[in-house]
Amino acid sequence: MPSTVTSVCVLCGHGNNQSLYKEYKPGAIQLNQCVNCHQFIDKYIEYDRVILLLDMFLLRIQSYRHLIFNYEISTSLLLRLLFVLLFCHGYIESCRYVATTPSLIHLNFHLSLAMAFTEFGIICLTSFIAKGLLKIGHSKLDLNRFLRVIVLSHFIDYCSVIVTIWIHESYTPITILLLFYIPAQLQCYRALFTDHWFKLLSVVLVQSIILKIANSIMFTRRAEFMDSFLS
Incomplete structure (x- = not known):
């Protein structure tokens, strides 16, 4: 489950974004753009977990930023x-x-x-x-x-x-x-x-x-x- 408490851009690492997405109704969201690089803050919100796992094995830093900052886990x-x-x-x-x-x-x-x-x-x-x-x-x-x-x-x-x-x-x-x-x-x-x-x-x-x-x-x-x- 993505969290909107800490919003860090997975591409550039900028951490002063307000939220990851806008939710208009249950199941209907729009990804927000980073105020620094103007790309989607976290694309993994809409990605399957298998893709996230593959990116981890490929050592892509975007997947690590997503899991460290934008993924809610107790x-x-x-x-x-x-x-x-x-x-x-x-x-x-x-x-x-x-x-x-x-x-x-x-x-x-x-x-x-x-x-x-x-x-x-x-x-x-x-x-x-x-x-x-x-x-x-x-x-x-x-x-x-x-x-x-x-x-x-x-x-x-x-x-x-x-x-x-x-x-x-x-x-x-x-x-x-x-x-x-x-x-x-x-x-x-x-x-x-x-x-x-x-x-x-x-x-x-x-x-x-x-x-x-x-x-x-x-x-x-x-x-x-x-x-x-x-x-």
């Missing part, structure tokens, strides 16, 4: 989606270690889930530090909008779980899918903050490096702990 639903996302990420991490007994399988999943929550904490910390130090953009990073960015930038994890179920012999397809993480996160930040392209790219790259280092350390510690548990 914080409680975003929190539920986030927990599902973390469980998906934990499951993907658990596939990197081959457990042979039921007790090891459960232990491996719990440790992998702890890794997923730790990585989420790192993302939160680095994001707020970067916004404060670099003074990126002018948008207020409230809880609802921040959760949207996290869920959207990690949506590929849902696909990775499906790939893991059907192609469980190799971790390579998952690695290829996870390569979409950096450009998806960059598009989310570009949608949230319309300026400072170089700063945004620097934040995403530094954050990815920190996550990679942390993930490598946690993976090594997990393997050592699992091996000691076996012995």
Whole structure:
């Protein structure tokens, strides 16, 4: 359901538009034009959700602006989606270690889930530090909008779980899918903050490096702990 509270143009990112559309009667609306670029503020109001999903996979910034600013979704639903996302990420991490007994399988999943929550904490910390130090953009990073960015930038994890179920012999397809993480996160930040392209790219790259280092350390510690548990 589109919202008329925050009206941001999906093309130019201008945020001082009064409303997304005019409703003459139920089911009869007219899209408003952006006061800056004079194009329709949000074309996705009349688009099918399948097209929106395809544009997300194509990394079109217009689809990210629509979902971050102009799409009405409650914080409680975003929190539920986030927990599902973390469980998906934990499951993907658990596939990197081959457990042979039921007790090891459960232990491996719990440790992998702890890794997923730790990585989420790192993302939160680095994001707020970067916004404060670099003074990126002018948008207020409230809880609802921040959760949207996290869920959207990690949506590929849902696909990775499906790939893991059907192609469980190799971790390579998952690695290829996870390569979409950096450009998806960059598009989310570009949608949230319309300026400072170089700063945004620097934040995403530094954050990815920190996550990679942390993930490598946690993976090594997990393997050592699992091996000691076996012995």
